[in-house]
Amino acid sequence: MDATTDPFTAAERAYLAGQGLGRLSTIGPDGGPQTRPVGFRLNDDGTIDVGGPDNANSRKYRNVRADPHVSFLVDDMAAPDDPDAVKPGWGRGVEIRGIAETVKGTMHIGQGYFSDDLIRIRPTRVISWHIDPDHPEQRSRAV
Template identity: 65%
Template sequence: MGDEIFTAVEREFLSGQGLARLATIGPDGGPQVRPVGFVLDAAGGTVDIGGPRLAESRKYRNVEANPLVSLVVDDMTPDEPGAVKPGWGRGVEIRGWAETLTLAEPPMAAGFFANEVIRIHPVRIISWHLDSDRLQDARTVGEPPS
C-alpha cells in the first residue's frame, strides 16, 4: 500500500490543505457531515482525522458503530496563469472505511488535539481539477472490510 494509493498531484494537494469535511452514518442511518482537521499518511496510504476531545464526538461514535465514511477536501483553483481551471473548484473525495485508534501522540497539533484519531482507509478516490492532463480521475484503490 502507500504511495500508489494517492497520485503525486493528490498527495501534493492534500498535504497543502488542513481542513476537510467528514461524512459518517448516524444512529438513525442518516448522514452527518462535520469539518475536521486531518493529516495524510502517504506512506501508509491512509488519512488521520484529529481534534480536541475527539473520542467524545458524535463522528467518533458513528465510526465505531458503522465504519463507512467519505472525506472531501476541496478549495478554489487559483486564478493565476498556469492553474488548472482558474477560479473553479478542485478537490479530492476519499470514500472508504475508518477505524478509531489511540496513538502515543496526536498526529497533529500536539497539546491541543487528543491522541485519539479516526483513520480512513481509502476504497475509492475521486479527484477533480488537480491535473491539466486529467481534469477528473476516479478509481478504486482498496476493498471495504469484510
Template identity: 55%
Template sequence: MASYTEVERAYLIGQSLGRLATVGPKGAPHVRPVGFRLNDDGTIDIGGPNLSASQRWRNVERNPGVSFVVDDMTPDEPGAYKPGWGRGVEIRGRVELLRDHEPPLPLDFFSREVMRIHPERVMGWNLEDPPGGSGS
C-alpha cells in the same frame, strides 16, 4: 487499498482541513470539518479535541464507512488550470479508531485519539490540466 496520483498526494499534503462524512444513528449523514494528515502508507489520520466523545466517533463505532473531502478553489490567476473553479479529492473508505496515538496536527487541544481512514476509492477533480492542455 486505493492509491493516489502524485498530483492528488501533493494536493493533500498541502492541505490541513477536510470534511468527514459519517452515518448517524438514524441513517442520516453527519458532516464535520476536521484536521487531518496524509500518512506515507496512504491512510488518512483525523484528529480533534476530545475526539472519542464526539458524534463522529460514535457513528464510526457503529458503521466504519466514511467519505472524506478536501477541496478549495483553483487560483484565480493567469495560467492557472480552470481559474476560480472548485478542485479537490474525495476519499471513501473505512475507519480504524486509535487511542493514545499522536494526533495529526501538533495542536495542544487535540486529544490523543485518531480516526484512521483506509481508502477504498479516491477521486480527484480539477487538480491539473489534462494531457494536451484542453482544460476539459
C-alpha cells in the same frame, strides 16, 4: 512507498499535503449522514488520520465505531489568477471514500488541543477533479 500500493496519484498527494482542513461524513445513529470539518494528516501508507479535541467523545468517533463507512472531502477554489491551477477560478478537490477505524496516535497538529484518539481512513475509492494537468476533469477509481 511502493507506487502500486499508494491509493493516491502524485497530484492528489501533493494537493492533500497542501491542505489542512477537510470534511468527514459518517453515518449517524438514525442512518443519516453527519458531516463535520476536521483537521487531518495524510500518512505515507495512504491512510488519512483525522483528529479533533476530545475526539473519543465526539459523535463522528462514535459513528465510526458503529459503522465504519465514511466519505472524506478536501476541496477549495483555485485563485482566478493562479498560473499553476489546472482551471483558475474553478473548484478542485479530492473525495476519499473508505473504511475507518479508531486508533490511538498523535496528530502533531493542534498539539495541546487535539486528543490522541484518531480516526484512520483506509481509502477504497478516490475521486479527484481539477488538480492534475494530465487529467484535468474528474477522475474516479477504486483503490
